[in-house]
Amino acid sequence: MYIAGEWHPCDDGVLRPVVRAEVLSSEGHWVHHEFLLDVGADRTVLTAAALRILELQAVNLEDGLAGIGGSSEAVGVESKIRFTDDRGGKVIVQGQFAAVRDLESLDICVLGRDVTNNFGVIVDRPGDRVCMIAQPDRYSIVRG
């Protein structure tokens, strides 16, 4: 399984590693979102914009969210995230994800290690590659 991402030009012109996916709304619609592939983030977090248009039921989050800017008001939501592999197949990750309530605190959804721990993750700027890999696919490193 090979899920390709890309170095995506964000609103500030900076290229960031992004994987595209769809998130299931409370009405049963799959809605497109981009996820920052953040190997340092402990968990997956939806933006406030995503939370609001998906109309997901929010529950208290046992563990809060914090970063350099301090704590963010966050909630938990049950949903599904659907990824596309390079052969057109679909993979769905289901569970509880975090979401922030403030639009300014997060402008792109974050794909954290709760999801990425199930994949090999490549974020390679010089090689212009962003991807998540799982069995039966694999990667190798060739030393020069």
Next chain:
Amino acid sequence: MVDCDARLIIEVVDDVDALAKAREQREKSNRNIAWLKAHAHEVYSHHRGKCICIAGEKLFVADTPEAAYALGRTMFPEDDGLFVRYIPIKKVARIYVYRG
């Protein structure tokens, strides 16, 4: 279905109809993303602090994500590849969240 994490379940979709529908939706979102990339400078420089929706390869701007989403869905109800994004007011270096 494989339980890969205490809280998450990963499932590979094998329903042919669901796959076909999902691929069609992805093609539509591809077109909307390509449109935004082609108009990125214009969109991002004029609509900071706003919510945008790209649907039918057209731009809709509103103060809230719900309003932007509603505009896109109303004007292009057949486009399930639409998406909504909030454009931050300021361009700043970003470090994203972790669990505390």
